Amino acid sequence: MNQRNFHFLLTAILLGFVCSLFAPKANAQNLLTNGGFDTGNFTGWSGNHPNGWNFGQDGDPNVWAVDGLNPQAGDFAAKNFYDGGIYQTVSIAGGHAYTFSGAAFVPSGGSINNWGSFVQLQLLNSNNQILGTVADIAAQNLPRNQWDTFNVTFNAPNAAVSALLKIGTYTNTGVTPANPTEFDSFSITPVAEPMTYVLFVMGIVAMIPVIRRRLKISLSPTKKIQSAVAASALLVALCCHAEDPKPVQKLPFYTFSDKMDHFVPSGWMGDTGDLSINNACKEKPAKGEQCIKVQYSAKASQGNKWAGVYWQEPSNNWGTVRGGGFNLTGAKKLKFMARGEKGGEIVEFKGGGISGEFPDTFRAEAPLVPLTPVWKEYVIDVSDLDLSTVIGGFVFAVSQDKNPKGCTFYLDEIRYE
Numbered sequence: 001m002n003q004r005n006f007h008f009l010l011t012a013i014l015l016g017f018v019c020s021l022f023a024p025k026a027n028a029q030n031l032l033t034n035g036g037f038d039t040g041n042f043t044g045w046s047g048n049h050p051n052g053w054n055f056g057q058d059g060d061p062n063v064w065a066v067d068g069l070n071p072q073a074g075d076f077a078a079k080n081f082y083d084g085g086i087y088q089t090v091s092i093a094g095g096h097a098y099t100f101s102g103a104a105f106v107p108s109g110g111s112i113n114n115w116g117s118f119v120q121l122q123l124l125n126s127n128n129q130i131l132g133t134v135a136d137i138a139a140q141n142l143p144r145n146q147w148d149t150f151n152v153t154f155n156a157p158n159a160a161v162s163a164l165l166k167i168g169t170y171t172n173t174g175v176t177p178a179n180p181t182e183f184d185s186f187s188i189t190p191v192a193e194p195m196t197y198v199l200f201v202m203g204i205v206a207m208i209p210v211i212r213r214r215l216k217i218s219l220s221p222t223k224k225i226q227s228a229v230a231a232s233a234l235l236v237a238l239c240c241h242a243e244d245p246k247p248v249q250k251l252p253f254y255t256f257s258d259k260m261d262h263f264v265p266s267g268w269m270g271d272t273g274d275l276s277i278n279n280a281c282k283e284k285p286a287k288g289e290q291c292i293k294v295q296y297s298a299k300a301s302q303g304n305k306w307a308g309v310y311w312q313e314p315s316n317n318w319g320t321v322r323g324g325g326f327n328l329t330g331a332k333k334l335k336f337m338a339r340g341e342k343g344g345e346i347v348e349f350k351g352g353g354i355s356g357e358f359p360d361t362f363r364a365e366a367p368l369v370p371l372t373p374v375w376k377e378y379v380i381d382v383s384d385l386d387l388s389t390v391i392g393g394f395v396f397a398v399s400q401d402k403n404p405k406g407c408t409f410y411l412d413e414i415r416y417e
């Protein structure tokens with residue numbers, strides 16, 4: 001390969017690599033328009049949804065307003081004074097994971113019966129039929145007189161084409177809510193997928209005709225072979241770089257303390273429409289301010305009669321990502337806190353076990369025991385296992401068979417130590 005072509009090839013590879021580094025950022029875009037009301041008005045939002053949900057009074061300036069007195073973030077928040085709701089629909093892709101987050105502020109006071117302020121996110125198919133409700137938050141039950149934030153990760157069923165976000169306040173006749181309820185900071189963002197290397201390889205593939213043309217012009221067959229060898233060596237060098245031994249992580253290594261510390265709950269399995277996960281639940285956390293709340297409906301939405309979620313590194317890694325995962329060598333125990341809403345919920349908990357080309361190097365599970373209504377710590381012994389690659393840091397599974405009416409349970413303090 002002559003020097004000019006070599007430099008051209010090198011530039012192409014580096015350009016592809018640099019471009020791919022910026023790709024995941026574009027992925028994390030908020031799909032909602034004006035989710036934080038910071039235009040100072042209701043741009044992007046509508047009222048009077050025709051699909052069995054109609055509060056009628058939205059648009060009435062006495063019912064809804066946007067003002068800057070108490071925003072959760074930015075300059076403005078939406079205020080809802082009385083019976084009324086607004087909504088927004090966004091396009092989503094079936095089979096992909098998304099994160100939904102937002103905030104509500106309900107003042108104290110008001111009889112608690114027959115009214116409520118809600119935030120609801122539903123997934124719809126192309127006929128506008130509801131495939132699942134991934135968030136159904138009764139804001140009046142959250143701590144009052146403060147901004148309560150919520151953060152839900154969900155996997156859209158394959159048939160889903162849109163997500164419908166509805167927020168508002170309802171009251172039955174004669175009951176006055178505490179008002180106004182305020183809403184702010186809504187976002188629906190795709191969970192970033194491991195696109196970096198995919199885009200990188202795509203970039204190289206796209207360049208191949210150009211590279212070939214250039215090589216053809218000036219190179220003999222022997223030189224072509226030499227060029228191909230040189231290009232392969234470069235690619236191998238770049239790939240091997242990603243396979244450098246992973247550094248051993250410091251213990252304790254948290255999956256969840258008060259937020260998602262490491263690993264992403266992106267690996268949704270089975271009847272994904274039956275599950276919803278709130279990663280910022282404030283209902284009696286075991287420690288700190290927040291815990292994880294999991295709701296399972298047992299409706300068998302996709303006909304599997306079970307559902308589960310893997311916490312993965314990076315997100316959506318089903319053993320497909322070269323160099324993925326963490327090196328947790330030295331950890332002796334996988335510990336977590338759990339409680340059931342009622343007690344008696346039967347949930348399977350595990351660590352590791354993802355197969356594939358670049359798999360987990362271990363698999364360990366907790367014995368199947370009914371949860372208790374008070375927090376209890378569970379310990380999975382991993383002392384004799386190879387933890388050099390942990391990509392499925394934590395996983396739970398629930399079945400209709402063991403929980404015929406569905407179940408709700410809470411998790412906190414998930415960590416390796």
Ligand SMILES: [Ca+2]
Nearest residue numbers: 036073074076
């Ligand atoms: Ca705002």
Ligand SMILES: [Ca+2]
Nearest residue numbers: 257287288290
């Ligand atoms: Ca916590």
